[in-house]
Amino acid sequence: MAISLAERTEQLHAEQRLLVKADLDIDEGWQRIRNQEDLVRELQAGGHDSRHAERLVNLLKQTLVEWERHRTLIIQRVHFLQREVDAVPPTTN
Template sequence: MAISLAERIEQLHAEQRLLVKADADIDEGWLRIRNQEDLVQELRAGGHDARQAERLVELLKQTLVEWERHRTLIVERVNFLQREVDSAPPAAR
């Protein structure tokens, strides 16, 4: 079953919205990491055990790597759909 151009365009717009959200989530993730790193520094400066806080920083970084991988997949999907839409005959647009 072939997908109509209108459906492709809607898919493209949906993926573009997901990309905007992914970018915002990644930016927020970096902010959380910086905040957590600041907290680790404060714990250390106060002579506290910072191991759990350091572990959280590493987990946040690992999560962010996965978010960036997911963003790459979204970009690939956007590019694919954009090519599909761009290659449609003018009469279909």
């Protein structure tokens, strides 16, 4: 069963919304990492054990790598859907 142009267009719009959310989440993720790195420096400057805080920075960075991979998949899906939507000739009434 073929998917209608309207359904394909809605899928495209949904993926575009997901891409916007992914971009925001990634930006916020980088901000969290910067904040955590600041906290690590403060702990170190105060002579405190910073191992757990450093581990958190590494975990946050690993998570961000996965978010960026997911963003790449969303972009690929957007391009695929856009090509499908663009390939449908306009109807004339």
